Amino acid sequence: MKPSILVTRAIYPDVIDRLAQYFDVDSNQEDAVLDAAALHDRLTGKAGVLANAADRIDGALAAALPQLRAVCNMAVGYNNLDVPALTAAGVVATNTPDVLTETTADFGWALLMSTARRVTESEHYLRAGKWERWSYDMLVGMDIFGATLGILGMGRIGQAIARRAAGFGMPVIYHNRSRLPADTEQALNARYVGKDELLAQADHLILVLPYSPESHHAIGAAELAKMKPTATLINLARGGIVDDAALASALRARTIFAAGLDVFEGEPSVHPDLLTVPNVVLTPHIASASEKTRRAMANLAADNLIAALDAGPNAGHPPSVINPDVLPRRR
Ligand code: GLV
Numbered sequence: 196m197k198p199s200i201l202v203t204r205a206i207y208p209d210v211i212d213r214l215a216q217y218f219d220v221d222s223n224q225e226d227a228v229l230d231a232a233a234l235h236d237r238l239t240g241k242a243g244v245l246a247n248a249a250d251r252i253d254g255a256l257a258a259a260l261p262q263l264r265a266v267c268n269m270a271v272g273y274n275n276l277d278v279p280a281l282t283a284a285g286v287v288a289t290n291t292p293d294v295l296t297e298t299t300a301d302f303g304w305a306l307l308m309s310t311a312r313r314v315t316e317s318e319h320y321l322r323a324g325k326w327e328r329w330s331y332d333m334l335v336g337m338d339i340f341g342a343t344l345g346i347l348g349m350g351r352i353g354q355a356i357a358r359r360a361a362g363f364g365m366p367v368i369y370h371n372r373s374r375l376p377a378d379t380e381q382a383l384n385a386r387y388v389g390k391d392e393l394l395a396q397a398d399h400l401i402l403v404l405p406y407s408p409e410s411h412h413a414i415g416a417a418e419l420a421k422m423k424p425t426a427t428l429i430n431l432a433r434g435g436i437v438d439d440a441a442l443a444s445a446l447r448a449r450t451i452f453a454a455g456l457d458v459f460e461g462e463p464s465v466h467p468d469l470l471t472v473p474n475v476v477l478t479p480h481i482a483s484a485s486e487k488t489r490r491a492m493a494n495l496a497a498d499n500l501i502a503a504l505d506a507g508p509n510a511g512h513p514p515s516v517i518n519p520d521v522l523p524r525r526r
Contacts, residue, residue, distance in 0.1 A: 198242035198504055203229055203250050206269070210493045214245070217506040231256075238263060243500050248272055254280025264526045265503035265513075269496040271295055271352075271483075272433055273517055274406040282518040285526040289499035289513050292351065294491035295483040300355035302457065302482040303401050303431045310427045310455035310476045311399060312336040337398065337425055337452055339363050345397025347413070348404025348432060349375060349385070356401055357383040368393055371404075394421040399429065406433035416441040419451060427453045431482050434459040443468030446475055457482045 199219040202211060205226035214220050221237060223229065229237060231251065238244060238260050246252060248270035254277050257263060265287045266276060273290045281288045309315055313336045320326060320334065344360045346353045349371040357367045367385040370393045374380075380387065388396065400422065404410050414428065415438040422428065428451060430437050439460050445451050446469075453474040459465050462480060469475055483492065498514055501507035516522065 199240060200243040200245065200500060200504070201237050201241045202245045203234065203237075204247045204269075206245070207490060207493050210497050213494075214497055214500065217501050218243070218504070235259065243267065243504050245269060245496050245500050246275070248275050251275050252281070253277040254284070257281050257284040257286050261526075265289070265500055267496045267500040267503065267513075269492050271299075272405060274433060276517075278518055282521050285521055285524055287503040287513060287521055287525050288517040289496070289503060289515050290517055291492040291495045291499075292515055294495050295488050296351045296355050298485045298488040299352050299431065299482045300359060302484075303352070303356045303403070303429060304359055306429050306431065306455035306457060306476060306478065306482075307399055307401065307427065308339060310429060310453045311339055311342075313453070313474075315476045316473055337427060339365070339399070341365065342398035343368060343396055345369065345393045345400040346385070347371075347390070347393060347400065347402050350403065350405075352431070353401075353403040354379070354383060356403065357385050360384075368396055390418075391421060394418055395423070397426060398423065399427045401429040402432045402436055404432055404436065406435050410436050412436070412438040412441075414438065414442070416444070419445040422451050424450055424452065426451050427455065429455045431457050434462050439466040439469055443472055443475075446472040449474070 197217065197219045199221065200214065202220060202222040205224050211220055211222050234250060235256060240262055242262055243265035245267050248268060252266050257280055263286055266281060267289045269291055271290050271292045276288050278288055313334050317334045341364050344365040344367045346357060346369040349369045360367050361384060367383060368388045369385050370388055370390045374387045413436050419441060442454055443466055446454055455476040457478045458480055465477065502509035502513040505511050
């Protein structure tokens with residue numbers, strides 16, 4: 196008998212077909228929202244799950260589902276998973292790194308440029324029929340070329356963003372839990388600074404750090420107050436890293452110039468104050484959303500699930516395990 200798995204959200208049909216070669220697949224192709232109770236019900240008796248970054252899988256759920264052996268996120272971020280609890284329970288957890296790095300870095304730049312140069316605000320202005328004549332100060336923004344780029348969180352995506360900065364003649368400063376090796380810093384032309392210096396010196400600050408209790412509200416009122424009034428802030432990482440209420444106040448008071456946000460606290464809800472300030476570009480968590488990358492993420496999540504449940508060509512060796520320690524003693 197094939198093991199049973201759940202795919203929690205709609206996904207490419209050919210990926211479902213591939214999973215069905217190995218598993219009995221309970222798929223949610225109708226894309227119904229599965230709340231915690233529905234997730235528990237649909238996961239009962241399942242050996243694995245191909246999950247989405249919004250599916251919360253914690254220790255209590257893992258304990259209530261003794262058959263569950265593998266949780267495979269279709270996302271690089273995995274703050275939706277209680278990894279220590281899954282590890283303690285012997286459940287393999289995987290994510291989808293690398294395949295989305297360049298696409299996400301591209302989008303960081305898209306958001307930065309549209310924020311600093313007021314692209315969406317300009318389009319709204321034009322569509323609203325407000326464009327009557329040229330004027331010297333109409334919708335003026337902040338320069339990208341030659342400005343100082345600050346990056347908070349210098350993992351794969353942060354480094355891919357930094358590499359692109361060379362084309363814009365931008366000095367790069369960064370802050371991270373651990374400093375990069377000197378040769379990597381040199382190759383990226385990036386200078387390590389303390390968080391306060393990063394906040395004070397960056398003309399454009401991009402957040403690409405993982406969400407955790409330690410990074411909750413890493414950018415709040417106090418941090419925003421340290422930024423230049425001409426600065427832009429871009430959040431590509433996770434909602435909750437920025438205190439959205441404090442950001443909306445700073446944007447309204449123009450203590451920073453503008454912000455670009457792809458992620459929100461409590462998304463898909465967006466703090467109502469952010470919806471009423473003009474100097475913010477808002478996108479619905481689409482940084483990795485290119486056709487090629489979303490397919491690659493879905494396929495990598497499927498590869499992980501197949502291998503984690505001891506099937507397919509990589510049986511027992513999922514390509515991107517978050518908790519490798521669990522492999523020798525997994526359920
Ligand atoms: C998207 O947010 C991801 O973590 O892949």
